[in-house]
Amino acid sequence: MSTSSSVERFLSQLPSQDEIKRISPPKWTWLELKQFTDSGDLGQLKRHPDLEILCRAWSDRVCAEHGTLANFVKLRLGWNGAPPPPSGFFALDNPPDTWQFMKNSWPYCIPHEVQHTLVWTRLPILNPNKVQESMRGTIVECGMWGFAGGAEAELPARGEDTERGSTFIGTGEQAKAVRAAVAVAGADVQAFVQKHWPEDAWEVAWFVNPPRLQSIADRKVTLITLIDINIVEVVLLEKSSLSNHSEN
Known part of the structure; x- marks a missing residue:
């Protein structure tokens, strides 16, 4: 069987949008989603258990045929055998x-x-030269994130977060230093997001999962980088849709 037909076969097994709506009712509001992101507590973002069961079964079938999810993703993106990136x-x-x-x-x-969109890149995302050495361990633990289009406007003022995010980024001055x-x-991710999703049309929250939450990696990661896809x-x-969303 050709690799292209194998990819198509697995893609045909993915759930449709209607199936996702039926299997996975919303658990969090848009505001709660942004709060999880801003607290560095990205592990809160989980699939519905029923959808997770289907995802794991599908992933197991993919890995049985392609070795790793990373191998399959590279085939799907047309990056298998691509020359090294700059x-x-x-x-x-x-x-x-x-x-x-x-x-x-x-x-x-x-x-x-x-x-929910994924931006796949063949380049590492975190430039360690932009992170103070004292902060690298914290970013490895909690990841990176940001907002655009005024998405952060609903979040509590930074001086009021006495509890929010305390597990991963601390509170008060410590939380302020981590967010900075x-x-x-x-x-660089923030600039990319602002270019591709105009701020007059979209509220956006973006994040890069820390290594402890990355399911696609096929070896141990360092900082926020995988082997060759991130x-x-x-x-x-x-x-x-914001007015309708707030009424629901």
């Missing part, structure tokens, strides 16, 4: 053959009107 890190001006958009086929328990380091480390996850809500 040196450097993920940024706004990267060549278009180093990144691709893909809808998340196995989304979290998020509102159905919230879109994340903002510097994620500046992911920025983008969840977004069209502003035209």
Whole structure:
């Protein structure tokens, strides 16, 4: 069987949007999703248990045939056997053959009107030279994140978060320092997101999962990098739907 037909066969087994709506009712609101992101507590973002069972069974079949999920993703993206990417890190001006958009086929328990897009890149995302050495361990533990289009406006004022995010980023001045380091480390991702999702049309929250939450890696990761494919996850809500969303 050709690799292309194998990829098509597995893609045909993915759940449809209607099936996802039936299997995976929303568990969190748009505001809660943003709060999880801003707290560094990205492990809160999980699939519905029934969808997780289907995802694991599908992933097991993929791995049985292709070895790893990473191998399958590279085939799906057309990157298998591609020449090495240029040196450097993920940024706004990267060549278009180093990144691709893909809808998340196995989304979290998020509102159905919230879109969940994956930005796959062949370049490492975190440039360690942009992170103070004292903060590297924290970012490895909690990941990176940001907001665009005013998505952060509903979040509590930073001086009020006495409890929010205390497990991963601390509180008060410690939380402020972590968020400042994340903002510097994620500046290139932030610029990319703002270019591709106009802020007058979208509220956006983006994040890069820390190694402890990365399911696609096929060896131990360091910082926020995989072997040769990496992911920025983008969840977004069209502003035209915000009034209807707030009424539900």
